[in-house]
Amino acid sequence: MAKGTRNRSGYDGVVVAAPVSVPYERYSPEPAHWWLARAISALGAKSGLTPADVDGLCVSSFTLFPDTGPALTQHFGLTPRWLDHVPTGGASGVIALRRAARAVQAGDASIVACMAGDTNHVDSFRAMLTTFSRFSQDAAYPYGSGGPNGSFSLMTSNYMNAYGIEREDFGKLCVAQRDNALCFPHALMKTKLTLEQYMDARLIADPIVLYDCVMPCAGAEGYLVMREELASSRKLPYARILSTIERHNGFPDDPVQFRGGWALDKDEFWGLSGITPDEVDLLQTYDDYPVISVMQMEDLGFCDKGAARDFIRANTFTYDGTFPHNTSGGQLSVGQAGAAGGFLGMVEAIRQLVGEAGDNAVPDARYAVVSGFGIINFDRGLCSGAAALEGVRT
C-alpha cells in the first residue's frame, strides 16, 4: 500500500467547535433517542443555533434501533441537506469529523452536528454482545461469551509475550487516567486508584483485571463542524483540523492483532498535519483496554513499535505530566457510553484546545491528536482512525 501524503488536500477553512458531553449514568431507563436529544439540545444551547440553522447531521449509536439517522431528523425537527450515520463504534468520533469536514469544505453542508449516544438498560450490554456481528456470532461468542474482555485478554497476553511489557506499565496508564478523572466532574469513577490496587485487582480474563476494563454506561457526546468564518462570526471558540486518517481491516493476515491501521497511515497523517509527534500537547487514545492505548502510541509514531514499555516508564500521563494522555480519564474512568466512547476523546480534545477544560486543563494546549479504534469483529478491532487538531484561542 502506498505511503506518504499522496495528493490529499487539507481541511483549510474547516473547524470544529462546541464540544458537549452529556453526563453519563451507569444504567438508564431512557432510550438512546433521549440521550442524543440531550446532546443536540446542549449543542444548541452552547452555540445559539436553532433547528433551522443545522443543515447537516452525523450520528453514531448502537442502541437506536429501530431508528437510524433519517428518523432522528424528523424527531429532532431538522431538515438537513446532508446526513450520515457512522457505525464505526470507537472510531466514530474521528470518522464523523472526516465526513463532516469534507461536506462543509465542499459546500454540501454549512453546519454539521456530529453526535454519538447510547443508552444502557440493565440488560443492554449482554443483548448487544449477542448480536454484535456475524463473525463474532459464528466464531467468537460461542467460546465462553467473554465479550471484548475475552478478545482483548488474548491480544494483551500475546502483546506482553512479544514485547516484554509488564502489568505495571498498563497499570501506570490506568492510574494516571484515574487521576485525570478526579479533576473531571462527569467521570463515573470518583475514587483514587493506586498502582497497588491495580496490581491486586480481581482477574477478569487473564491477564486482564477489573481496572483494565471499561464500565458500560449511558451517555452522549457531540460537536459542531463548520467554516472558520462562521465560527468566528458566531463567536464560537474553535479548533482547526490539521490532518485525519482512517483505515479498516488494516492487517488482516496478522494471526493475533498487535497493531492497527494507524501503522499503515502514520506517514500520511504527520505529513498532512505539518507537525511532528514532539509538538503534540495531548493525546486522546481509544482506551477500552490499556493494550490498545499502547498500540496507538506506537502505531501513530509517538514511540517505536515495541518501545511503549520504555516510553511509559520515561513519561507521566496525567494532564500536568510529560505526556498528557486521556485527560478527562478516558473511558476507563469516565465510562463507556456505547458509540459515545468513540467521541469521548474527540470532545475532550476540543474542550482542551478551546480552553473549556476545567481543573484538568493541559497548560497552553495547542496541538492535540485524537485516535479511534472500533468494532471488535471476531478476533480484532477493524476500524482505526486519527485526527490532529490545532486550537485557536481568541
Added chain:
Amino acid sequence: MTDPLKRPPKKDPQKRTLVPTLPPFARSRKAIAFTAAAAEGRLALQVCAGCGHVTYPPREICPKCWSMELDWRDVADGGQLLTETLLRTSVNTYFRERMPWRIGTIKLDAGPTVLAHLHGDVPEHGRVRMIARTDKSGQGVLMALPDEETPNMADDRQLRTLTCDPKYRRALVTDGRTELGQCMAQALADAGATRIFVGIAEEWRPYPGSDELAAVPGVEIMPLDVTDTISVNELAAEMGDKADILINTAEYVRPGSTMERHGVTLARDEMEVNYFGLMRLIQAFGPGMRARGADGDNSACAWVNLMSVYALSNWPVYGTTSASQAAALSLSQCLRGEFAGSGVKVVNVLFGPLEESWRQPLPPPKVTPARLADTVVHALKEGIETVTLGPVAEDVVRRYKEDPFVLERELTQLQQGLRP
C-alpha cells in the same frame, strides 16, 4: 494432567435439578454447514475453488480472489496455540455457571487463525489437535486438544460438555435378545457405564446369550416390549430418571418389496417396532431425559437410534423395511428438534448390511454386531451425532450427499443381483 472423573454421588432428591442453560446458539446460515460436519466429527472449513485459500469464519466470498465458490472440505487438524486466556466472567448464563473457562487463539496448519475451547492439558504455546463437535446448543464449535494423548484426557470438564462419555453413566439398551443388544451391553460396560438396563420382551421365552448377558458387569435385565405401550411406560416409570443414554437396538427386518407381500401384516409389524416402537420410547423417556440435560456428571446426554442406511433412500430388496426405517429416521429428526435446547444429543447411526439372520443372503462387506456396538460407544465418547458405518453405508451416504435424486434412480433401476 486431567484429574480423573469421580463417580457421581447418589442424587439428593430434595435438591433442584439444574435447568439446562445453553451456550450461544445463533449462527449464520453458512455456519450451519460447519455444524453439520462437526456433527459427523469432521473438521471442515471453506476452501476456495478459485485460489485454494482456506477461510474462517464462514463467508460468502473468498477474501483473496472474490470467487464465490467456497467448498466445505475436511482440513488438516493440526495447529499451534498462539495465545490463551482463562475467562472468569461471562455475560452468558451457561458459561457463567462453568467459570473459569479456557480459550485460545490457534493458528491452524490449514491456514486460518481460529478461536477455540482449550483442553486443560494443552501446554502454553503448544501444538494442538483440533476437533469440531456440536456443543450443548447443538451448534458446531472448535476445541483444541493436546497433540498427544494425556492421562484421563477425556475427563477434562470442558471436553465433557461436547461428549457423551458412558463413563459413570447409566444406559438403557432397548432389546437384549439379539447379538447386537448383547454386544452393546458389553461395550457400555467396557466404557465404564455404571448401570446398564437391558430390555427383554417376553422374558419367559429363552434366547441365546442370556447367561452371558446377565453376567456383564452392571447389567440389569428389565422387561421391555417396544410394541407394547404399557410395557414401555412401566419401565420408564421404574428407571426413566436414570436413563442417561438410551440406545434403541430394537429392529424388525424382513426382505421383500410391496408386491411380494400379501396385505399389510408384515409391514405393520415393521412399523410397530421400527416406527411406533421408537415413538413409544420417545413419549415415555423423552421428557425425562430432556429435563436432565444439565444434571451433573451423569446428566442425560444421548439418545441413539440405529438404522439401516436404506432409511435414506429405499432399496426395494428390503422395500417395506426401508420404508419403516425412513419413517424412523424422520421421527429421529423430529426428536432432534424436540431435544434442541436440552443439551441431549440425538445420535443417528446409519449402517450397512448387518451380520444377522434376516440379512443372511446379502453378500459382504457386512457389519458385525460387535463392530456396530463399538462404533456407538466410540461415537458417544467422541460426541459425534451422525455416524455412517460400513463400506455399503459409506457408499450410499456419499451418493446421497452428491445427489439424493440420482441415488434414488440408482437404487431402483433394473439390475442384476439379489432378488428376495
